[in-house]
Amino acid sequence: MKPLGHFCSKPLLAISLIACATFTAIAQEQVVVLTGAQLTRIVPSSFYFEGQSAPTQMRNAAAARLGPKRHVIAGLVDTSGYSSEVRAKYEGFLITDSAVSVGGADLGVGAYGFGFSNDGKFNVFDVAGTRLISVDAAKDSAMRRPRPLIMVKADDGLRLYSGRDYVIIAAK
Numbered sequence: 678m679k680p681l682g683h684f685c686s687k688p689l690l691a692i693s694l695i696a697c698a699t700f701t702a703i704a705q706e707q708v709v710v711l712t713g714a715q716l717t718r719i720v721p722s723s724f725y726f727e728g729q730s731a732p733t734q735m736r737n738a739a740a741a742r743l744g745p746k747r748h749v750i751a752g753l754v755d756t757s758g759y760s761s762e763v764r765a766k767y768e769g770f771l772i773t774d775s776a777v778s779v780g781g782a783d784l785g786v787g788a789y790g791f792g793f794s795n796d797g798k799f800n801v802f803d804v805a806g807t808r809l810i811s812v813d814a815a816k817d818s819a820m821r822r823p824r825p826l827i828m829v830k831a832d833d834g835l836r837l838y839s840g841r842d843y844v845i846i847a848a849k
Contacts, residue, residue, distance in 0.1 A: 724770040739828035780812030
């Protein structure tokens with residue numbers, strides 16, 4: 678008669694291998710907020726919107742890797758050269774190389790302008806200035822030191838903050 682351990686070892690080994698493979702797959706898909714040289718390599722130095730180009734405020738730029746070769750990039754731009762009409766709705770750019778969800782609304786691959794409005798909305802525009810989505814922004818009143826723009830990894834995706842206001846960006 679064979680020892681009981683002989684029969685149990687193969688199923689346990691198989692379960693362990695499956696668990697490790699699953700963990701590895703999940704680890705590869707985790708959101709990673711980029712910093713330092715990785716960030717400066719990926720963020721464009723300027724952005725085109727409604728017939729004008731504005732320099733990126735690199736101190737107010739952020740990017741995240743959503744998976745292999747999947748990124749979301751956001752940055753504020755110097756809108757001093759823009760008309761007051763454009764400045765009122767547009768404060769930065771959002772670039773994604775894969776489909777994402779922004780505040781629950783689908784957003785495809787592309788480069789977009791965005792703005793957090795005074796009425797609590799996050800608006801996304803195509804580069805011609807046409808509004809594509811408008812979603813409610815949340816407020817994080819517990820945030821100690823709000824900054825003009827940051828990205829923070831969250832359980833439900835990625836938070837894109839403008840001060841204390843934020844929207845959730847999630848991979849699709």
